[in-house]
Amino acid sequence: MQSVTERIVKGAITVFVKKGLQATTKEVAKEADVAEVTLYRRYSTKENMFITVIKNVLEKKFHSLVLEMAKEENTELFLMKIIEDRLELLSKNKDLVSMLLSETLRGNLTEQINLPEIIFSSLKQGLEHHFKLKNQSVDIEFCARQLGGIFLSYIILPHPKPYYKLTAVEKQNIAKKHAQAVITTL
Amino acid sequence: MQSVTERIVKGAITVFVKKGLQATTKEVAKEADVAEVTLYRRYSTKENMFITVIKNVLEKKFHSLVLEMAKEENTELFLMKIIEDRLELLSKNKDLVSMLLSETLRGNLTEQINLPEIIFSSLKQGLEHHFKLKNQSVDIEFCARQLGGIFLSYIILPHPKPYYKLTAVEKQNIAKKHAQAVITTL
Amino acid sequence: MQSVTERIVKGAITVFVKKGLQATTKEVAKEADVAEVTLYRRYSTKENMFITVIKNVLEKKFHSLVLEMAKEENTELFLMKIIEDRLELLSKNKDLVSMLLSETLRGNLTEQINLPEIIFSSLKQGLEHHFKLKNQSVDIEFCARQLGGIFLSYIILPHPKPYYKLTAVEKQNIAKKHAQAVITTL
Amino acid sequence: MQSVTERIVKGAITVFVKKGLQATTKEVAKEADVAEVTLYRRYSTKENMFITVIKNVLEKKFHSLVLEMAKEENTELFLMKIIEDRLELLSKNKDLVSMLLSETLRGNLTEQINLPEIIFSSLKQGLEHHFKLKNQSVDIEFCARQLGGIFLSYIILPHPKPYYKLTAVEKQNIAKKHAQAVITTL
DNA sequence: CATGAATGAGTTTTCATTCAT
DNA sequence: GATGAATGAAAACTCATTCAT
Numbered sequence: 185m186q187s188v189t190e191r192i193v194k195g196a197i198t199v200f201v202k203k204g205l206q207a208t209t210k211e212v213a214k215e216a217d218v219a220e221v222t223l224y225r226r227y228s229t230k231e232n233m234f235i236t237v238i239k240n241v242l243e244k245k246f247h248s249l250v251l252e253m254a255k256e257e258n259t260e261l262f263l264m265k266i267i268e269d270r271l272e273l274l275s276k277n278k279d280l281v282s283m284l285l286s287e288t289l290r291g292n293l294t295e296q297i298n299l300p301e302i303i304f305s306s307l308k309q310g311l312e313h314h315f316k317l318k319n320q321s322v323d324i325e326f327c328a329r330q331l332g333g334i335f336l337s338y339i340i341l342p343h344p345k346p347y348y349k350l351t352a353v354e355k356q357n358i359a360k361k362h363a364q365a366v367i368t369t370l
Numbered sequence: 371m372q373s374v375t376e377r378i379v380k381g382a383i384t385v386f387v388k389k390g391l392q393a394t395t396k397e398v399a400k401e402a403d404v405a406e407v408t409l410y411r412r413y414s415t416k417e418n419m420f421i422t423v424i425k426n427v428l429e430k431k432f433h434s435l436v437l438e439m440a441k442e443e444n445t446e447l448f449l450m451k452i453i454e455d456r457l458e459l460l461s462k463n464k465d466l467v468s469m470l471l472s473e474t475l476r477g478n479l480t481e482q483i484n485l486p487e488i489i490f491s492s493l494k495q496g497l498e499h500h501f502k503l504k505n506q507s508v509d510i511e512f513c514a515r516q517l518g519g520i521f522l523s524y525i526i527l528p529h530p531k532p533y534y535k536l537t538a539v540e541k542q543n544i545a546k547k548h549a550q551a552v553i554t555t556l
Numbered sequence: 557m558q559s560v561t562e563r564i565v566k567g568a569i570t571v572f573v574k575k576g577l578q579a580t581t582k583e584v585a586k587e588a589d590v591a592e593v594t595l596y597r598r599y600s601t602k603e604n605m606f607i608t609v610i611k612n613v614l615e616k617k618f619h620s621l622v623l624e625m626a627k628e629e630n631t632e633l634f635l636m637k638i639i640e641d642r643l644e645l646l647s648k649n650k651d652l653v654s655m656l657l658s659e660t661l662r663g664n665l666t667e668q669i670n671l672p673e674i675i676f677s678s679l680k681q682g683l684e685h686h687f688k689l690k691n692q693s694v695d696i697e698f699c700a701r702q703l704g705g706i707f708l709s710y711i712i713l714p715h716p717k718p719y720y721k722l723t724a725v726e727k728q729n730i731a732k733k734h735a736q737a738v739i740t741t742l
Numbered sequence: 743m744q745s746v747t748e749r750i751v752k753g754a755i756t757v758f759v760k761k762g763l764q765a766t767t768k769e770v771a772k773e774a775d776v777a778e779v780t781l782y783r784r785y786s787t788k789e790n791m792f793i794t795v796i797k798n799v800l801e802k803k804f805h806s807l808v809l810e811m812a813k814e815e816n817t818e819l820f821l822m823k824i825i826e827d828r829l830e831l832l833s834k835n836k837d838l839v840s841m842l843l844s845e846t847l848r849g850n851l852t853e854q855i856n857l858p859e860i861i862f863s864s865l866k867q868g869l870e871h872h873f874k875l876k877n878q879s880v881d882i883e884f885c886a887r888q889l890g891g892i893f894l895s896y897i898i899l900p901h902p903k904p905y906y907k908l909t910a911v912e913k914q915n916i917a918k919k920h921a922q923a924v925i926t927t928l
Numbered sequence: 929c930a931t932g933a934a935t936g937a938g939t940t941t942t943c944a945t946t947c948a949t
Numbered sequence: 950g951a952t953g954a955a956t957g958a959a960a961a962c963t964c965a966t967t968c969a970t
Contacts, residue, residue: 209965221932224967287472330548337515341522369547369550404956660898701899701901705891712890712894713886713887740923740926741920766960766961776935779964783933784933
């Protein structure tokens with residue numbers, strides 16, 4: 185079996201992803217197969233455990249390559265890449281993403297793990313980078329909001345199939361249409 | 371002072387909007403200045419009180435005129451109207467909307483008060499109506515998702531000023547740009 | 557439909573027989589299809605309703621003919637008659653009897669509806685009468701206790717078939733054996 | 743002062759014997775001088791606490807020596823022993839026994855702590871044993887019911903003095919008379 | 929470093945009963 | 950004579966957190 189630390193982290197993630205901050209320390213303890221007190225020794229409060237664990241996941245999973253992609257000179261291709269990449273990632277982590285959005289909407293989350301803020305600011309950064317390279321003046325705020333809206337629509341609105349389960353062609357078509365729409369407004 | 375019923379309904383809305391299903395009956399009772407039992411006499415369970423009260427608010431506040439707007443023959447104007455109208459409404463009711471989205475993301479809400487579903491399906495209905503009138507064949511699902519995404523982006527992503535506080539001109543500009551972007555993809 | 561009074565009495569009996577004093581006024585009101593307050597207007601407290609209603613039932617159903625039977629000169633026949641009669645009655649009203657015994661054992665019942673006391677004293681009375689007629693000196697207390705024990709054994713101890721469902725012959729055999737056993741100790 | 747466990751068990755017994763399943767966890771907690779939660783930590787539910795504690799008492803107090811007594815070859819002596827032994831025990835634990843009978847009559851008790859069933863089946867076992875040894879064919883069911891009835895009569899029917907407070911001679915007389923009555927029916 | 933034991937403060941819900949109409 | 954509305958008090962059970970070992 186894994187180390188205590190590993191068990192705790194994995195257990196906490198499992199439980200928090202499923203239930204958010206409402207999850208109880210008891211559930212986490214059970215999932216991790218440790219005593220409740222052990223969690224308190226390590227994290228002192230439930231909130232702190234939540235933040236610590238989730239921040240870690242976010243850093244690992246959502247590490248954005250936006251800046252790399254921003255180097256792509258062709259704006260349409262650049263936008264398509266971002267869209268495809270983020271939709272893939274977000275839809276693959278629907279439970280985590282939903283939970284984080286839910287908590288954010290409740291005002292329960294500090295900046296460090298506020299997913300909308302993270303997404304929005306990293307988008308703005310990437311766009312800024314891209315258009316600076318291209319020496320183009322663009323309403324970045326608006327553009328980032330458009331992209332963010334696209335992402336949210338695939339998480340929150342009902343859909344028959346999550347993005348990541350579509351065929352490569354379907355994914356590309358979607359990304360292309362959205363990219364073109366965004367470009368219209370530049 | 372108002373009637374008991376009024377006080378209960380108002381109090382329940384106030385508290386539920388602020389805290390969602392996590393709110394306690396005690397809080398509602400205090401806000402409405404009635405005994406907790408009184409709430410149970412009327413609604414049997416907290417969940418039921420929540421649903422009853424919120425459904426009512428939704429029906430009153432979010433009664434959509436989409437079908438009326440759909441009669442507008444000019445697609446761009448039609449889209450602009452929808453966008454302006456919904457953004458105004460949603461941003462004015464940010465707390466309620468945020469709470470409902472949060473609960474939906476948690477899977478706590480039945481269809482009747484599931485805001486994303488309500489928005490999405492009413493959008494699809496309106497679009498269908500509009501393009502049928504115009505005898506135009508359009509990917510309604512995609513189009514509705516775009517619009518939904520726009521709405522969500524103004525609720526969930528950070529913004530310096532809520533939509534409804536912008537000047538008329540700013541509002542129109544925003545609506546126009548989004549409408550044009552949507553049209554690109556038809 | 558029946559009169560309000562009838563509905564209340566019947567409903568109360570039904571509910572009280574099933575649940576004893578634990579039954580709630582709400583249940584009674586529902587069963588009788590009247591408002592809870594109506595019950596309070598008539599009986600002022602739940603306890604009082606219970607006593608009033610149950611006393612009535614006891615008087616109607618358990619009206620003992622022991623004194624009549626006591627005229628039977630043949631002691632064995634007399635005992636058999638009592639045994640058959642009471643076992644029939646008690647087993648036919650198992651729910652009511654069980655409930656009353658249960659409440660008595662809890663010390664919840666006043667003398668007027670204390671079934672064990674009623675049974676015991678009416679037995680003693682009958683026996684006294686019978687043996688006075690026969691000019692026989694007998695330990696009435698002991699004898700009544702024996703008979704009472706027999707009755708209780710058929711209510712409380714497990715049995716495959718309630719007494720009243722046995723064949724006439726089986727019933728008689730049982731009564732006879734018990735009667736003879738009692739006579740031994742006179 | 744005693745250990746927490748001891749205090750809880752004793753307190754629970756005290757309270758449950760007095761009030762049965764109606765007793766509240768609050769009362770038990772107070773009697774045991776612990777917090778209510780502590781009880782839940784240990785027993786999960788009130789029902790479970792009740793069953794656990796009472797089963798324990800039954801096993802300790804009502805451990806039947808019927809099988810030992812059954813070795814007595816003289817049937818009258820055997821029956822007398824059983825009767826004396828059980829009447830002594832039952833009358834000494836009147837409160838516990840009354841409470842258990844009361845709960846049983848309400849159908850609240852599982853087999854493991856259903857006193858009538860326990861008494862009845864242990865009686866049948868003892869009788870079976872005895873008469874097998876003596877190679878005698880007897881209606882055990884009837885006989886056990888007679889004995890059970892005797893026991894019940896001393897618990898439930900009114901009496902001026904509990905059995906265990908009688909003089910040794912009185913006890914013996916009673917046992918003897920009942921034993922002889924039972925023997926008549928073999 | 930880990931944990932078994934304990935708890936104060938709440939949470940939803942139920943009940944017998946009263947008040948005003 | 951009947952009832953809709955309202956309630957104080959209490960019940961079972963849960964939760965985050967601390968203490969002693």
